Amino acid sequence: MEANMPKRKEPGKSLRIKVISMGNAEVGKSCIIKRYCEKRFVSKYLATIGIDYGVTKVQVRDREIKVNIFDMAGHPFFYEVRNEFYKDTQGVMLVYDVGQKDSFDALDAWLAEMKQELGPHGNMDNIIFVVCANKIDCTKHRCIDESEGRLWAESKGFLYFETSAQTGEGINEMFQG
Secondary structure, three states, rough: HHHOOOOOOOOOOOOEEEHHHHHOOOHHHHHHHHHHHHOOOOOOOOOOOOOOEEEEEEEEEEEEEEEEEEEEEOOHHHHHOOOOOOOOOOOEEEEEEOOOOOHHOOOOHHHHHHHHHHHHHHHHOOOEEEEEOOOOOOOEEEEOOHHHHHHHHHHOOEEEEOOOOOOOOOOOHHHHH
16 A cells, blocks of 8 residues: 555655545454554454554655554444544555455445545545455355455455454555555
8 A cells, every 4th residue: 555655745754644444343443553553463352432543664665654544433423533534645444344244335335424524625536545355364254255345446446455454464465565
């Protein structure tokens, strides 16, 4: 995701990019961010209250970039908090749980919410979107297969990755792809 980000440089400051995570509650957004930023997995579920935040530094070519990842709570109750974070976003992770059909079906609603909050002049064309099919380690419960997820992502012009926050599979590839 970082390699495709637009370059914004302010004099005297390191380059920063803003990434947000969107998706239903309990799809693993926080775990993906913790796995990437802190290289760890938290097995106990703790619902995100409003917004959580992760930051990491990456090298892209010979430039250091600070990646600010805003983990947006998936519960509808937190809509009023989420709506403040859509503006000035350069990257979006749309996350669903491969074992929860409703989380996959909700991706269109997440996109609609973002579009609504950006308003009629909000441009989503300059934002890199990544669809993240998470929890691929739970093969017994899988109900959305890779081809269905990939087809949905590609139909929108989005990147697609299969991940497991628990094992770490696909996490670095998603962020660095």
